[in-house]
Amino acid sequence: EPEPYGSREFAVTLEVPAGAPALDLKLVKGMLTVSSPSMRSVFSEWNASNPHAEVRDFDRIIAVNDVDTVREMEKELQNPGTITIRLRHPEKIPLTIEKRDRRLGIKLKGS
Secondary structure (H helix, E strand, O other): OOOOOOOOEEEEEEEEOOOOOOOOOEEEOOEEEOOOHHHHHHHHHHHHHOHHHOOOOOOEEEEEOOEOOHHHHHHHHOOOEEEEEEEEOOOOOOOOOOOOOOOOOOOOOOO
16 A cells, blocks of 8 residues: 655556556656656556555656666666556755845746
8 A cells, every 4th residue: 555645755566568668767866757758657547546645747766676776777667567666756845035126146947
């Protein structure tokens, strides 16, 4: 049973059929993340069945089948069969910036 939605770390078990296309992974600062349309489609069935443990954009993949290096995780994700992916939701930090009728001097860009 997955951990509750509010937990930052949880596991997803998926069945990858033989001949399935390789997952399109995004490497960000040495971490694999969920951020591409193909990754979202892979997890769409899981998310529909497990809304309390939804896989979302920017979730970090921290292990696949108990391996935790990027190179090994990429290899595991290319193999057909049952895979268990351990993910971690990013920490959310609320931020308020007051402009006060002047330029901030910073450029904010969404990913």
